[in-house]
Amino acid sequence: MKIINLSKCYEEHIVLRKLNLFLEEGNVYALMGPSGCGKTTLLHILLGIVKADSGTVEGFSGKRFSAVFQENRLFEFLTAAENVEVVQRKPQNPEKIREILKEILPEASLDQKTGEFSGGMKRRAAIARAMLADSDVIVMDEPLTGLDETTRNQVISFILKYRRDRTLLFSTHQEKEVELFHAEKILLV
Amino acid sequence: MKNKKDTGKKTVAIFFWLCVWQIVSVIMKDSLVFVGPADMLRSLWEQMHGMEFWISIGNSALRIMAGFLAAFGSAVAMAGITFRVKWLKLLLDPVVQLAKSVPVASFVVLLLILAGSEKLSLFIVFLMVFPIIYVNMGQGLEYVDPGMLEMSRVFGMSLWKKFLYIYRPAFLPFLMSGARVALGMGWKSGVAAEIIGIPRHSIGERLYMAKIYLNTDSLFAWTLVIILLSMLFEKGFLRILRLFGGKTLKGEETK
Numbered sequence: 001m002k003i004i005n006l007s008k009c010y011e012e013h014i015v016l017r018k019l020n021l022f023l024e025e026g027n028v029y030a031l032m033g034p035s036g037c038g039k040t041t042l043l044h045i046l047l048g049i050v051k052a053d054s055g056t057v058e059g060f061s062g063k064r065f066s067a068v069f070q071e072n073r074l075f076e077f078l079t080a081a082e083n084v085e086v087v088q089r090k091p092q093n094p095e096k097i098r099e100i101l102k103e104i105l106p107e108a109s110l111d112q113k114t115g116e117f118s119g120g121m122k123r124r125a126a127i128a129r130a131m132l133a134d135s136d137v138i139v140m141d142e143p144l145t146g147l148d149e150t151t152r153n154q155v156i157s158f159i160l161k162y163r164r165d166r167t168l169l170f171s172t173h174q175e176k177e178v179e180l181f182h183a184e185k186i187l188l189v
Numbered sequence: 190m191k192n193k194k195d196t197g198k199k200t201v202a203i204f205f206w207l208c209v210w211q212i213v214s215v216i217m218k219d220s221l222v223f224v225g226p227a228d229m230l231r232s233l234w235e236q237m238h239g240m241e242f243w244i245s246i247g248n249s250a251l252r253i254m255a256g257f258l259a260a261f262g263s264a265v266a267m268a269g270i271t272f273r274v275k276w277l278k279l280l281l282d283p284v285v286q287l288a289k290s291v292p293v294a295s296f297v298v299l300l301l302i303l304a305g306s307e308k309l310s311l312f313i314v315f316l317m318v319f320p321i322i323y324v325n326m327g328q329g330l331e332y333v334d335p336g337m338l339e340m341s342r343v344f345g346m347s348l349w350k351k352f353l354y355i356y357r358p359a360f361l362p363f364l365m366s367g368a369r370v371a372l373g374m375g376w377k378s379g380v381a382a383e384i385i386g387i388p389r390h391s392i393g394e395r396l397y398m399a400k401i402y403l404n405t406d407s408l409f410a411w412t413l414v415i416i417l418l419s420m421l422f423e424k425g426f427l428r429i430l431r432l433f434g435g436k437t438l439k440g441e442e443t444k
């Protein structure tokens with residue numbers, strides 16, 4: 001998958017300037033860089049949410065995406081399992097989804113609506129949704145923000161377990177996360 | 190617990206005003222001008238034993254609900270279309286504004302000439318309900334979360350799922366509040382149109398007769414019937430909307 005001469009600016013502010021990247025399918029990539037360097041913009045361009053001003057993105061068409069957004073974007077009137085079910089392209093066994101969710105969320109929370117969740121629990125539900133969706137590429141925007149260290153390790157194990165050789169691209173500020181994910185680092189400046 | 194307390198307080202308030210009403214009617218001692226709740230209920234009880242009572246209710250309810258449902262359906266559909274086709278919204282806006290501003294009486298006179306008295310109430314209800322539902326539905330659609338739409342696109346959610354989980358929770362509270370207002374308005378304007386058009390075997394005709402023969406007790410009894418019918422239809426229709434909303438509705442809207 002290639003990103004060639006990608007540029008994006010918002011009014012006067014240049015966010016991405018002639019970015020070139022080559023991403024190998026099935027690898028894990030960590031997007032790093034200071035705030036405002038264009039990490040989220042790049043992820044949104046790849047997801048097709050934002051249009052680049054110039055440049056091309058090759059090898060992404062026809063790929064199925066799943067994502068973790070900074071704001072979670074959960075259906076707050078549904079449970080975590082229902083949130084996972086809703087985005088499935090093919091119907092899945094709800095019991096199986098519940099069993100998997102127990103690995104990342106407290107069992108008692110599985111009958112609660114995600115609107116009643118704490119920030120950390122919402123984050124984990126959003127991560128579970130992205131990991132359990134039927135996709136080829138997983139994109140995550142600062143997925144571990146707001147999680148304590150124990151939960152963070154638990155979530156990383158969960159992500160690595162359910163990645164199943166799919167391409168994973170995530171943004172982070174933490175060097176340690178790059179190591180824990182065994183990711184290739186992409187530095188945006 | 191709080192609900193029970195509130196219901197108790199409301200019952201006491203209603204009982205208090207019924208007592209005031211009865212006392213005033215006893216003091217006035219003039220059943221031509223003012224009747225009490227006891228006379229009203231007696232008149233209602235007497236009329237309930239005749240077929241004419243039920244036929245009138247059936248005819249009026251049929252026309253008013255037909256007008257309401259036609260307006261509801263077409264307003265929801267039009268709001269959905271104009272949400273997508275902005276130029277059509279611009280084109281339709283003055284017409285909706287006109288329908289909202291023109292007095293019911295003007296429409297009644299015009300439609301009496303064009304449509305006759307039989308279907309007058311149906312058309313009047315349509316004209317009164319359409320703008321309310323159209324505007325509310327349009328506002329609700331504006332509340333669709335663009336972030337959730339982006340998310341649904343990324344995950345490749347079907348159009349049906351987008352409708353159920355993103356559009357429905359956005360527009361339904363607005364649609365319910367619009368339906369609540371429109372149902373009350375529909376009954377009021379529908380019966381008013383019947384009083385002017387006087388279609389045979391209708392609530393409007395009964396009210397007109399009560400006026401002609403100075404049957405104040407009958408007038409009050411029919412007014413009570415209209416209030417009860419309006420409440421009944423409102424509760425029934427909102428229940429259907431709540432069923433349609435399912436778990437996407439929160440708090441107050443589920444009651």
